[in-house]
Amino acid sequence: MRVMGVDPGLTRCGIGMVDGGIGRKVTAVDVGVVRTPQDMDLANRLLRVADAAERWMDAHRPDAVAIERVFSQHNVRTAMGTAQAGGVVALAAARRGIPVAFHTPSEVKAAVTGNGSADKAQVTAMVTRILGLRVAPKPADAADALALAICHCWRAPLLDRMAKAEAQAAAARARYTERLAEQRRAGGTRNSGGGQRKAVGE
Known part of the structure; x- marks a missing residue:
């Protein structure tokens, strides 16, 4: 699986x-x-990020795009710019049918x-080691x-298993709900029919 990682930002947007x-x-x-x-x-900065991301996607054909989620930042303006940069990259991937995480x-x-x-520094050191790079x-x-x-x-793989488990659970809940509805409908029909027969007998 080929994955394109994106550390979004306006001044610098990392792509790997x-x-x-x-x-592993x-x-x-x-x-x-x-x-x-x-x-x-701002609009042209976002356009430049989007154009670059699209060139990377078209050149390397990733199977998935992983983008850093903006969790919290003290600088609201920086956080907004980061989120916007990540958004245009996600849009570019979605237009190509590439899953985004x-x-x-x-x-x-x-x-x-x-x-x-x-x-x-620790992240950079481990990335260098994991990928066997000569230079950080x-x-x-x-x-x-x-x-x-x-x-x-x-x-x-873990996310995929979780998604499948959630889908199976949702399908099971839907089937259970449908069975309950059918039972209620069947019970209502029997009760209605019984009442009519009693009325005729009288």
């Missing part, structure tokens, strides 16, 4: 591509950072380092994008 193999084996395919100038208007920073850190509170990916946005892709490769 990895191939997931058997077990992952291989780096490509990594980079999309930059937009702060003095550019969102992972929180703590989920990514826990998957890659075993510690949901790991700092950026820089800046941190690039390493975070690869970490997102790795996280999804490792979490996807």
